[in-house]
Amino acid sequence: MSNEPAAPARCWHWDGTAGRYCRALDGVRRYLTGYRCPLHTPAALAGRPEVP
Numbered sequence: 001m002s003n004e005p006a007a008p009a010r011c012w013h014w015d016g017t018a019g020r021y022c023r024a025l026d027g028v029r030r031y032l033t034g035y036r037c038p039l040h041t042p043a044a045l046a047g048r049p050e051v052p
């Protein structure tokens with residue numbers, strides 16, 4: 001990952017059903033794929049338990 005400009009820590013998971021980004025603010029953490037809320041972490045999307 002290269003340096004990125006400061007951005008709001010929002011979940012940028014694309015919700016294809018709703019046709020918009022999740023953009024949740026609560027509990028957002030940064031993952032390899034970017035910021036994700038607890039519902040949309042890579043592990044959650046893969047149906048696996050969260051890795052500490």
Ligand SMILES: [Zn+2]
Nearest residue numbers: 011022037040
């Ligand atoms: Zn989300």
